[in-house]
Amino acid sequence: MLVVRVQLLLLAMSCHCSTSRASTTSAAHAQAKPGCLNRCGDVEIPYPFGTEPGCFLNEEFRITCNDTHFNPPKPFLWDSNVDVVNISIDGHLNVMQFTAKDCYDAKGNSADSNSPTITFSKLSVSKGNKFVVIGCDSFAFVSSGFLGEDSYESGCRSTCDSLDYVTNGSCVGIGCCQIEIPRGLKQLDVEAYSFNNHTNVSSFNPCTYAFVVDQSEFHFTSNYLALGGMPDEFPIVLDWEITTNETCEEAKICGPNASCDKSKDNTTTSSGYHCKCNKGYEGNPYLPDGCQDVNECNDPKLHDCKEICVNTVGRYTCHCPKGFHGDGRKYGGGCTPNQHTVIKVTLGVGISFVVAVMSISWLHFLWKRRKHMKLKEKFFEQNGGSSLQQELSKLQGRSSEKAKIFTEEEIKTVTNNYANVIGRGGSGLVYKGFLPNKTPVAVKKSKIVDQTKIDEFINELVVVSQINRRNVVRLLGCCLETQVPLLVYEFVGNGNLFEQIHKNGNLSWERRLRIAAETAGVLSYLHSETNVPIIHRDVKSANILLDENYTPKVSDFGASKLVPIDAIQNYTVVQGTLGYVDPEYLQTCKLTDKSDVYSFGVVLAELLTGKMALLSDKPEEERSLAMNFLSSLKQNRLLEILDNRIVNDGNKQQLKKVAKLAARCISVRGEERPTMKEVAFELQGRLSLMSNGQYYLRDNVESNGSQETEYFTCTFYECRDGIGSQTTPTDGYDSMQQPELMAFDDER
The missing domain is CATH 1.10.510.10 (Transferase(Phosphotransferase) domain 1)
Incomplete structure (x- = not known):
């Protein structure tokens, strides 16, 4: 068994707990007395604490700054070797407490145990601590003879058969057990035990550990169970206060622009005080000039002004801008515009809104137009526009045969925005339209052109546009500014x-x-x-x-x-x-x-x-x-x-x-x-023979009674009969007969 006794006595001074700001705020304003050491190593030393005579309120607040054996220096409590790691003017003090341990070897023999005694003169345990026991064959007790007029005792046990059951961060009795301890304890006795001298778990946990720790500074990990895995000390939170036989005001404990209040702990013997800066001030309330005016207007969280904030000593005021009246507060009456201001503001807002809408619309129009122009340029190049222009330029002197390259706007005008669809086919849609000279045209919207065949497509456009024959639908031009090319043909209106x-x-x-x-x-x-x-x-x-x-x-x-x-x-x-x-x-x-x-x-x-x-x-x-x-x-x-x-x-x-x-x-x-x-x-x-009425047919009857057809074919120059006599016109188109179809000639 290992017993660690911590004797804690309340300071005989006074203080008032800060209610307006947390410890972080206090730390930000933890000033030392003018001309005194403000810091020892990494720890700030605010008044009433100090390291030299004249720098602390009394001997109870003396801090020893040891710079001989430590680099950087370390602060210690005035009458002990307790390491101080933080001092805040809201009444809290963090010190390091050694961990008690009870260790055994595999045979169950005591191997390593210590029982340090730590005394905190004039201090008491804060509410923010917990009693922790770590081990897989462990239990421990914590007790105190001073909790008001009653004694205090509590305990915790921790067991586990294997590390497989231990969860990091969980301290509920499996490898780790923790309980809360009350505020105001002035003496702690910590007793650590082992059920079976760790003989069943010595391979992974040979020790029992017990300690009091600031709960915000402790996070359980399974590494603590191994030998050597546990830190030698943990931080603990203590309360400090200033006690006096006089009232706080009579003793003049607090500086100007500060007030004091009775310390509220859970003891009946406490007569201490804490100081705090009044509302609208911040700093160290124990110094003569420690509490300085706060400019609330610089921080929106510190004021509730809706419009104009004006800082004053210890407070602030809210104002309305010109043309408005009211208290100027967010959660009050706010600011109400004067009547003439309403008219001006309404008119100004209306004009501004119209101008803004028009500007945005115009900018949007310009953006869309520019984007559309870029897209048209992209399609024009993609559909081979440059190549077509080069090919058409080669037709100088034959302008009547050149196809026209229409713009997208011209095509929309010609087709009345694609209003009249006159044909749908596998190769695209056909729209009817009219050129500016009222000539009807057919505009064909082709399917997407194969980009690998653009050169062939352009070559074909050039060639077909030059076919100027009566029996070919003439290609008048094309538009290449759309995703798919549009071809403009002459309009043929009698169907197909x-x-x-x-x-x-x-x-x-x-x-x-x-x-x-x-x-x-x-x-x-x-x-x-x-x-x-x-x-x-x-x-x-x-x-x-x-x-x-x-x-x-x-x-x-x-x-x-x-x-x-x-x-x-x-x-x-x-x-x-x-x-x-x-x-x-x-x-x-x-x-x-x-x-x-x-x-x-x-x-x-x-x-x-x-x-x-x-x-x-x-x-x-x-x-x-x-x-x-x-x-x-x-x-x-x-x-x-x-x-x-x-x-x-x-x-x-x-x-x-x-x-x-x-x-x-x-x-x-x-x-x-x-x-x-x-x-x-x-x-x-x-066709020529039929059109001129020069194709004749007559039937002759032979002497043997059989009937044969004798025909004559004529040209404009001569006629021949069926056996070649030049008495009838010649049929000059019989040279293409097929032998296998000759039997067809005998049909009657």
């Missing part, structure tokens, strides 16, 4: 060939033949007469627009591809519309001009049959118009699939010739197809 064939159905054979011939002429021009051949890649009836005179105009060059002369065949991603796509192109991905020939052949079959290129609701063998058309020709069933509306008003023999041409165009093998130039040549010739 698909609608005329499959919805209206009022096209005569002569009109159909003219549309086919002129369309073929355009494709022939694109393939063979431009500087760089152009393959349309999406020839279909829906892309052949018709004007009010049913003149065809080929449109939608979005999928078109420029093909260098030395690279006619190209491996490309397949593009086009199902039913019209060249099967050879679909299989090999090799794009040639014969791919357009196949697509045109399907259109020609549409004109002849009035059927759609692809019918998903038909049996498999009849879904594709091209396959069904070839099958009907081979089975000699052409008249069954021809459109009845043209069989009656057209020459059957001419229909057969055009059907044979369509069959050659939709041949599965590209090498067996004619060129678009050959197709256009034959269709134009047949």
